[in-house]
Amino acid sequence: MYSDTLNISYFRKDAAFDTLYPQHIRELSEMHWTTLDVSLEASNFLATPGARILDIGSGVGKFCISAGVYHPEATFYGVEQREELFHHAQIAKEQIGVSNVQFIYGNLMDLDYDLYDHFYFYNPFYENIEPRSRIDHTVWTSSELYRRYTLFIYGMLNKRPAGTKLVTFHAPDNQVPASYQLMDNSYNSVLKMWVKE
Numbered sequence: 001m002y003s004d005t006l007n008i009s010y011f012r013k014d015a016a017f018d019t020l021y022p023q024h025i026r027e028l029s030e031m032h033w034t035t036l037d038v039s040l041e042a043s044n045f046l047a048t049p050g051a052r053i054l055d056i057g058s059g060v061g062k063f064c065i066s067a068g069v070y071h072p073e074a075t076f077y078g079v080e081q082r083e084e085l086f087h088h089a090q091i092a093k094e095q096i097g098v099s100n101v102q103f104i105y106g107n108l109m110d111l112d113y114d115l116y117d118h119f120y121f122y123n124p125f126y127e128n129i130e131p132r133s134r135i136d137h138t139v140w141t142s143s144e145l146y147r148r149y150t151l152f153i154y155g156m157l158n159k160r161p162a163g164t165k166l167v168t169f170h171a172p173d174n175q176v177p178a179s180y181q182l183m184d185n186s187y188n189s190v191l192k193m194w195v196k197e
């Protein structure tokens with residue numbers, strides 16, 4: 001799945017990976033982008049041969065790109081509502097030279113979820129209720145959107161078949177339907193692995 005020129009030096013530490021992005025994007029990393037160690041642990045749980053894994057709100061693609069390198073046997077998709085972040089994800093993907101990763105520019109409410117098997121969810125709606133965590137001002141945020149997106153993902157997850165895997169990171173448990181069983185957790189319980197019964 002890798003190109004011949006896959007550059008593994010980016011994967012030694014987060015600061016090295018973040019050099020893929022411009023300075024103002026690097027400054028958002030600590031609060032908003034998945035770290036490499038979390039990505040490895042999450043993708044170890046989600047990836048199986050042929051699986052299609054969706055990052056719900058993929059930002060600049062740090063989870064998808066690193067997970068795609070760690071697990072060439074699966075395909076990682078990311079949907080992102082901010083065009084600038086989508087653009088940086090595309091550039092970083094090309095720079096790394098990983099081919100089992102695809103980014104979609106758009107709103108998560110417009111996807112066909114039948115195209116995906118398992119899901120990664122890094123608390124993407126929080127900026128709707130916590131202004132200090134806003135990434136930028138290019139999208140509208142509101143408590144109404146928080147409620148609408150949360151209900152939408154909850155309903156979508158509830159409809160997925162038994163065996164669907166979900167990893168949540170810093171996400172409230174009430175965003176996960178009761179039909180999902182908690183299988184494991186780490187990082188003081190902020191990273192959680194779930195499977196639908």
Ligand SMILES: C[S@@+](CC[C@H](N)C(=O)[O-])C[C@H]1O[C@@H](n2cnc3c(N)ncnc32)[C@H](O)[C@@H]1O
Binds near residue numbers: 032135
């Ligand atoms: C906390 S960041 C996580 C980024 C990425 N998953 C990672 O782990 O590195 C959440 C992202 O979700 C995106 N997002 C939030 N609501 C969205 C929506 N309705 N549709 C698409 N993307 C959304 C935000 O723009 C932001 O880039």
